[in-house]
Amino acid sequence: MEDVALAVRVKPLRKGEIKHSAKGAFSDYGDSMEDLESLVERYAKKWKLWEKNAQILVACSGGPDSIALLSILDAVSRKGESCIKVAAAHFNHEIRGRESDADEEYVMTFCREHDIPCYTGRGNVPAYAKEHRISIETAAREMRYAFLYATAGNIGASCIAVAHQADDQAETVLMRVLRGTGIDGLAAIRPKNGRLIRPILFASRRAIEDYCEQKGIVPCQDLTNNEETATRNRLRLSLIPQLKKEYNPSLGEALCRLASIAAEQTDYIAEQARAAWNRVVCGSGDDKIVISREEFLALHNTMQMAVLREAVDRLGGQMNFSYVQYEAIQELFLPEHKGKALHLPGGLFASSSYEKITLSKGEEQPTLWIERPLEPSGITRIDELGLSIVCEPAKPNEEVKGRMEILVDAGGFLNPRVRPRKNGDRFAVGSGSQTVKKLLIDRKIPKEKRTEIPIIESEGTILWIAGIRQADTARPINGKAALRLKLIYDKLPEWLMD
Known part of the structure; x- marks a missing residue:
């Protein structure tokens, strides 16, 4: 024509x-x-x-x-x-x-x-x-x-x-x-x-x-x-x-x-990026796209950026994005950035785990880590948070030192687990209860940081919003054996610095 x-x-x-x-x-x-x-x-x-x-x-x-x-x-x-x-x-x-x-x-x-x-x-x-x-x-x-x-x-x-x-x-x-x-x-x-x-x-x-x-x-x-x-x-x-x-x-x-000329080249790059999409994307939906770290890093830098633009566009955030933001997401794919996350314009989040990076949209930052058993006598490691949780018998009449540790009743410490916060979480306060969400709001914990806070529970009952508040029913009973739980971070997170 x-x-x-x-x-x-x-x-x-x-x-x-x-x-x-x-x-x-x-x-x-x-x-x-x-x-x-x-x-x-x-x-x-x-x-x-x-x-x-x-x-x-x-x-x-x-x-x-x-x-x-x-x-x-x-x-x-x-x-x-x-x-x-x-x-x-x-x-x-x-x-x-x-x-x-x-x-x-x-x-x-x-x-x-x-x-x-x-x-x-x-x-x-x-x-x-x-x-x-x-x-x-x-x-x-x-x-x-x-x-x-x-x-x-x-x-x-x-x-x-x-x-x-x-x-x-x-x-x-x-x-x-x-x-x-x-x-x-x-x-x-x-x-x-x-x-x-x-x-x-x-x-x-x-x-x-x-x-x-x-x-x-x-x-x-x-x-x-x-x-x-x-x-x-x-x-x-x-x-x-x-x-x-x-x-x-x-x-x-x-x-x-x-x-x-730029339009022709951009269209060609976008076409190639769509061809690469099925190789690098291992899961997608209306509000979340999961990208394989290994497959992504195998792409040329130009294709990496094109895939990220396509992902952000599908999540409805491209109008608010600059090249700097795309570079920041790209860096999450590097091995040294495992476990990190970004709060991005337009209500989007990017989070990095061992094998994949997740881009999502919503009110709160996506979970970077998953629930796991808590070792009742030893160390439980959460690499995504740079955190080790030590659990060991407490000495008689031992007292805790600061908010990085608590004492719990050893007899009631059954099937312990550590997990991110869930919607509707409540913990015991006096003769009643309070939502974890309200506690975090009252403590002015930034919304994008709330999924980083470990929740320690026993038999489905919350014992400790780690580093912030212990449930009243989780305190040790006088004269009975107690366990000491202690948080050891590789680098103290911002929400614990206040």
């Missing part, structure tokens, strides 16, 4: 003249107003942006990009072979007062004149931003996309078309380079992402402005786009023009080409 130029300048060409695209393909141009429309059709086929008979909801602010997109898709829908239906959606952010209302009226009028179904919504973005303590830009995006997805669901639209174009792509790539990114970040904006499609991502801003002019469309203008307060505006208005003038006049095309 013939490639579409990454950045197109729409203008009449003399008969027989051809234009060279940014990727090396050639495109013939006929009538200038129809060029962008036919290129969008070809671009949509190349990237499979929509299926036959698709209902497409076009996000339209009234600005040049979105009104051109709406006009183009409306024109495409009126061609007999296209078999698509188009509707428009406009969200009033209530940021610019009368100007915002004027934009809404403009879109509604355009749709009436072109017989396009139009759906509108509005929301107080400044109030939402203040309530959720986020920026105006983030609040506007969240509210707008919530409206778009809800509207698409209500009308049965399979696609939501948004008007990102080639200059947006170039700005995004440059911004990510400046902030720091990997190859997947360089891929930047994709033509299709789930239900979101970007039919004019290949076209330059100038091409779109020319299209509007030749069609007689006078778009709305958001004057805030000319203010150099936002980072993207400063890039567009100052940095990119300077780089074009002093270093590369074709900077936009070069950045778009970089994004295209």
